[in-house]
Amino acid sequence: MLNPDSVGSTFAGTEPIIVSQSEVDAFCAVIGEADTSIAPPTFTIRITLTQFEEILTRPEIGLDWSRLVHGDQKFEIFSPIKPGDELTCSATIESYRVAAGNEIVTVRSDLYRTSQLAISAWSTLVVRA
């Protein structure tokens, strides 16, 4: 179970992440996007889900990642991501509830490029009973 005391808290992610051309190329290729000079709108899930897993499974937070289902997802893009960008990530646990034994957690990730907010993304994650 998620530690309810963590709701409302913001957690710093790991080391800064440098977006490589090859990872943008691979993502674009899957969806048939020819313009690889900009990351597609949902590209940063590659960064944020990894960061969420690292943060939310810390012992003091305690989410069970193995039974996780993605409920919904939203992106607000203030400045599109480009190859070569160096990004830092933070995660805020915005809400948490338990319904029929399922844990429902909404987490916001904020990705910053040189301390300017580039993308906020909200993920609702459901840990199935």
Next chain:
Amino acid sequence: MNTVGTELPPRVFHLNRELLKRYADASGDQNPIHQDEDFALSVGLPNVIAHGMLTMALVGKYISDFAGGSAKVLEFGARFIKPVIVPAGQEVDLTVTATISDITDGKISLTLSATSADVKVLGMAKAVILQ
């Protein structure tokens, strides 16, 4: 001419197991429910299912194409209501359509629909793009 209420032309994307593997590698999401049929069945799924975020990435491509590039997409959100089921050796359709729901201050709001095998797979799918 883009006006509120305009329906955008539908587009059909095709998914297969190979695309799911490529998306797993491109996104880093290697959950076996998207690749391993025995595992998917063992956790009660009808078959291998596509990553919800792959569905969303393809709808994102539809949005970017209408907007005139990824850089023009300001907001995009959706709820995952049903899985896209991808049996071995088959091409599965994902049909995407959209309606212009608002045009304000140089921004266009879209309400999107995504179906696979006539089942609605995304709910509350909305995007905002630069006009």
